[in-house]
Structure formats: C-alpha cells, structure tokens
Amino acid sequence: DAGVTQSPTHLIKTRGQQVTLRCSPKSGHDTVSWYQQALGQGPQFIFQYYEEEERQRGNFPDRFSGHQFPNYSSELNVNALLLGDSALYLCASSLGLQPNTEAFFGQGTRLTVV
Amino acid sequence: AQTVTQSQPEMSVQEAETVTLSCTYDTSESNYYLFWYKQPPSRQMILVIRQEAYKQQNATENRFSVNFQKAAKSFSLKISDSQLGDTAMYFCASADGSARQLTFGSGTQLTVLP
Numbered sequence: 001d002a003g004v005t006q007s008p009t010h011l012i013k014t015r016g017q018q019v020t021l022r023c024s025p026k027s028g029h030d031t032v033s034w035y036q037q038a039l040g041q042g043p044q045f046i047f048q049y050y051e052e053e054e055r056q057r058g059n060f061p062d063r064f065s066g067h068q069f070p071n072y073s074s075e076l077n078v079n080a081l082l083l084g085d086s087a088l089y090l091c092a093s094s095l096g097l098q099p100n101t102e103a104f105f106g107q108g109t110r111l112t113v114v
Numbered sequence: 115a116q117t118v119t120q121s122q123p124e125m126s127v128q129e130a131e132t133v134t135l136s137c138t139y140d141t142s143e144s145n146y147y148l149f150w151y152k153q154p155p156s157r158q159m160i161l162v163i164r165q166e167a168y169k170q171q172n173a174t175e176n177r178f179s180v181n182f183q184k185a186a187k188s189f190s191l192k193i194s195d196s197q198l199g200d201t202a203m204y205f206c207a208s209a210d211g212s213a214r215q216l217t218f219g220s221g222t223q224l225t226v227l228p
Contacts, residue, residue: 033215033216035216035218040220040221041220041221042118042205042207042218042219042220042221043159043205043216043218044218045215045216045217048214048215055214056214056215058215088157090159092159092216097214098214099146099147099209099210099211099214100147100164100166100209102161102164103159103161103216104161105151105158105159105160106158107156107157107158108157108158
C-alpha cells in the first residue's frame with residue numbers, strides 16, 4: 001500500500017503564475033481534503049472532495065480551486081499566485097465523510113512563490 | 115466555528131522521561147472528536163491518538179494517553195518513556211459533525227534529548 005502520494009514534492013513559481021498540485025489517495029479511500037500549512041503554523045483547511053464534488057470549503061479565495069477524478073485522485077489549482085501562497089500543501093485522504101474517520105496525509109508539496 | 119489553542123510552542127524532555135503537551139479547544143457542537151497528530155521532519159502527518167467527546171474514558175495508545183477534561187475544554191497528550199523518535203511537531207486538532215474537516219492548533223515542537 002503506497003499510502004497518500006503527492007506530486008511534485010517541491011515547486012518554485014513566479015508571482016502571478018498558476019500552479020497545479022496532485023494527490024493520489026490511499027488505496028480504498030474516496031475522500032480527499034487539502035490543507036495549507038504556512039511555515040511554523042498548523043495546517044488550514046482549504047476544501048474537501050467526495051464523489052467528485054466539493055463538499056466543504058474553508059476560508060480561501062476563489063483563486064484556489066480543485067477537482068476530483070473518478071479514480072478518487074485530486075488536483076489543487078491556484079491561480080494568480082501571491083507571495084503569501086508560499087506554503088506546504090498537504091493532501092489527506094479518508095473513507096467517507098464521518099468526522100471521526102482517520103485521515104492519512106501525504107508528505108506534502110512545498111510551494112515557493114518568488 | 116471551532117478553535118484549537120496550543121500554548122507551548124516548544125518543549126523538551128529527556129529520553130525515558132514523561133512529558134505532557136497541552137491543548138484547549140472551543141466548539142459549539144455537542145458531538146465532536148479530538149485528535150493528536152505528529153509531524154516529524156519528513157513532513158508527513160501521522161495520527162497519534164483520537165478521542166470521541168461522548169466517551170468519558172481517556173484514550174490510550176501504548177505510550178501515548180490523553181487527559182480529556184470536557185468541562186474545561188482541555189485535551190492534553192501524555193507521552194511516557196519518551197524515545198528519540200518522538201521528536202516532532204505535535205498538533206492538536208478537532209472535528210465535528212458540521213465542520214467535518216480538521217481544525218488544527220499551532221503546534222508544539224517536542225525535542226527528546228538523549
């Protein structure tokens with residue numbers, strides 16, 4: 001079992017550009033959530049996907065969008081990058097939508113905006 | 115809205131000793147769940163222990179146990195017989211039936227000293 005895999009591991013982008021991050025969930029998991037973790041802080045929830053639909057969204061602007069594919073993998077897209085978007089982006093997968101279910105995290109994508 | 119507060123940015127403990135990490139939370143929900151996650155330098159979040167709010171008995175997982183004080187909205191983590199591999203950032207988190215995503219605290223960096 002490969003667990004949750006994210007790609008790429010590191011990325012450097014220029015302010016104003018667009019970026020796409022990818023996540024493959026743990027085998028058997030159907031729910032994917034994305035979090036942004038700024039340096040020295042706890043992760044903040046961006047959004048959650050289940051059955052290819054966005055089910056919940058945190059306090060992030062519309063520049064942040066996502067998608068879930070039929071195989072449950074997911075993408076996070078960020079448009080018009082700002083310097084403040086520099087962070088570790090974590091993907092977590094779980095089974096179903098119950099709040100007590102264990103979330104398995106990937107190792108994250110470190111995004112640097114210059 | 116949920117909030118989670120960790121007031122100890124850094125802690126250290128000698129190998130084989132016991133250490134307690136503090137966490138307070140706030141939620142308006144009656145049905146909620148609390149978690150401790152560990153984030154080692156590899157960046158991958160790992161679930162350490164979880165507690166259902168409706169259960170009065172404190173959760174225990176091997177060397178890890180919690181002290182759940184529902185009235186005080188306190189959820190501390192006790193690590194017994196600390197090991198060098200316990201060195202990591204520890205995050206307290208909550209989730210409930212309406213906000214199913216994890217809400218994290220700001221973390222406590224624990225260093226186990228040889």
